[in-house]
Amino acid sequence: MLDRRTLRRLFVPSRTLARYMVRMHLGRFFGILIGLTAVLQMLDLLATSDEIMAAEGANWVSLLSYVSMRAPQLISQFVPFTALLATLLTLATLNQHSEVVVMKASGLSAHRILLPLGIASFIIAASHFLFNETVVVKANADLEYWQDNGYAVDLPPSAGPSGRVWIKEHKTVVLVEAVSQIRNRVVLDKVSLFERDDKGKLEAMVHADFAWYQDGRWTLHEVRRFDAGTHEMTIHPSQPWDLETRPERFQALTVKPDHVSFPKLWQSMQELKKDGLPTARLMASFLQKMAGPASSLLMPLLAAVAAFGVHRAGNLVIRVVFGMALGFSFFVADNFMLAMGEFGVAPPFLAAWAPFFLFLVVGYAVIFHTEEGRLPRKAKKLQEKPIAGE
Structure with a gap:
């Protein structure tokens, strides 16, 4: 030997x-x-x-x-x-x-x-x-x-990932202009909800200045709702938001491979896989690292x-x-x-x-x-x- x-x-x-x-x-x-x-x-x-x-x-x-x-x-x-x-x-x-x-x-x-x-x-x-x-x-x-x-x-430090996100929750289409994280709280900026009926026809539009996730639920703030049928506008300082999507999904959708580390990118891909979303683009960048x-x-x-x-x-x-x-x-x-x-x-x-x-x-x-x-x-x-x- x-x-x-x-x-x-x-x-x-x-x-x-x-x-x-x-x-x-x-x-x-x-x-x-x-x-x-x-x-x-x-x-x-x-x-x-x-x-x-x-x-x-x-x-x-x-x-x-x-x-x-x-x-x-x-x-x-x-x-x-x-x-x-x-x-x-x-x-x-x-x-x-x-x-x-x-x-x-x-x-x-x-x-x-x-x-x-x-x-x-x-x-x-x-x-x-x-x-x-x-x-x-x-x-x-x-x-x-x-x-x-x-x-x-004197720009304040970045609050985390940002970028426009589109998701579909049941019959409602959600648009988020930016996603950020302040301490342990995920904040969605300029949230727009497009509520549709069973035939896909628009019923109402809801706009909120921001939304955050706390204690296991979402809350919309500075809410303005326009009813497409009655043409009425209602305003609320805040209201609960029954959204099943987790904060991790929003963060995963806004992740940029060049801005996150190897483990963080892998974690984001796993979050997207849980929701059945494609990860081929992120996988290519992951392997390229x-x-x-x-x-x-x-x-x-x-x-x-x-x-x-x-x-x-x-x-x-x-x-x-x-x-x-x-x-x-x-x-x-x-x-x-x-x-x-x-x-x-x-x-x-x-x-x-x-x-x-x-x-x-x-x-x-x-x-x-x-x-x-x-x-x-x-x-x-x-x-x-x-x-x-x-």
């Missing part, structure tokens, strides 16, 4: 080599990420600074607040792209300095050469997922809330073409360009399938993971074609070549 040390050496033959490659890759990754984020943030700030400073009482603190909310979005968006550039730069440097030749001469296969970069990519992917769940979702919600209120200064960070794991495979082969006569530049083309193709396919999943055209799992597995196969095919498959062909040619003097 293989002991732990022998098993480790099967995958990581040299800790020194692994640390060297991981440190090289992560150093380039963070350097490119910081530089790219700084440039993009500056351009974005120049484009939006007029709107931010147009708010009454806005000053330099408003600009800093915008940067603190916008920068996490830029970082999360460009992590996979930065991982691709860092991997290409690392492998091209190793190839140019003939370090890959030394590794291959010591008996390392292409997979074992790429393994340290795979470890670094796993660290990046895990950090990316945690960063999205702890920082980016809150930044997305806060920034959208601030933008919806015209970048107002894992597939997005996992895309960094593909970058060593897609960029491996820059590591193997001679670099003279401009070959290395062509290989780097080919690796970038593979990476950009993956990003295009990933965004396309995500859009198909959000529109309900593609199944959620296929929309989130199909590009990943497709380019996983493409990456391995490129390695076998350019590196692993070349050795048997060369050996066969040497066997068929006649020896001089025979």
